Amino acid sequence: DTAKVFISEFYDNKYIFVIDKDELTVYQKEDLTQIYNAQIGFTPTEVKIGFAGDFVSMNSGSDFATLDMESMKLSNWSTASEHYGWLDGYMLYSVKDGALFVYDFDGLNTRQLASNASDHFPVTITADRWLYYFSDEKLVREWLIAK
Numbered sequence: 001d002t003a004k005v006f007i008s009e010f011y012d013n014k015y016i017f018v019i020d021k022d023e024l025t026v027y028q029k030e031d032l033t034q035i036y037n038a039q040i041g042f043t044p045t046e047v048k049i050g051f052a053g054d055f056v057s058m059n060s061g062s063d064f065a066t067l068d069m070e071s072m073k074l075s076n077w078s079t080a081s082e083h084y085g086w087l088d089g090y091m092l093y094s095v096k097d098g099a100l101f102v103y104d105f106d107g108l109n110t111r112q113l114a115s116n117a118s119d120h121f122p123v124t125i126t127a128d129r130w131l132y133y134f135s136d137e138k139l140v141r142e143w144l145i146a147k
Contacts, residue, residue, distance in 0.1 A: 004044070010053035010069045017056060019044055024058070024067065024074070038074045040065045051089040055105050062094070066106040077107025087131065100133055113142050 003020040007029060014029035021043050026036035044058035044065070056067045061082040067074050081096035092103045100117035103110050117135045131142040 004047060006047065006049070008049045008053045008056065015053075015069075017047075019047070019058065024065075026067070036067070036072055038067075040074070041076050048086070050105065057105055064107060068106060075106045075108070077103075079103065093131075100135075102131065114140065 003018055005019075006017050008015050008017065015035075016027045016029050016032070018025045018027070019040070022040045024036070024038050024040050025034060027034050040058060042060045042063045042065070045060045046058070048057045050056070050069075054069050056069070058065045058067075062079045062084065063076070064078060065074055065076050079092065079094040080099065080101045081094045083096075084092050084094040086092055087102065090105045092105070094101050094103075095117050098114075098116045099112055100114040101110060101112050113131065114133065114135050117133050117140075133140055133142075
């Protein structure tokens with residue numbers, strides 16, 4: 001197994017991330033000082049860096065681990081199914097047995113939006129606030145931002 005290595009920037013700091021099997025290590029790029037190390041709990045198959053470099057999300061199937069770069073805390077969480085997608089840079093969705101769930105990038109603020117959504121993708125988001133999906137063969141539009 002080959003380690004995964006990638007570089008990211010958050011604010012004006014640059015970081016090197018190394019994932020070796022189920023271990024995550026973060027270094028300052030400038031002087032290679034280790035600033036974070038943790039066991040992820042699984043070997044990631046995919047890695048996503050937030051648009052602003054504010055988080056790193058790693059997953060294998062429905063298992064996720066997200067490192068919040070602001071707090072330097074790792075959260076482990078799972079989607080309802082292995083079939084998931086990113087709605088935008090900060091939110092994911094998954095559909096299982098007709099239930100449509102949305103999640104923040106760190107697994108917090110999980111919401112079930114529908115109980116009879118189509119198991120077939122796509123689900124889409126517009127203007128960072130409207131979620132569209134099919135339920136009972138009708139197109140549904142949901143408001144994502146709390147009123």
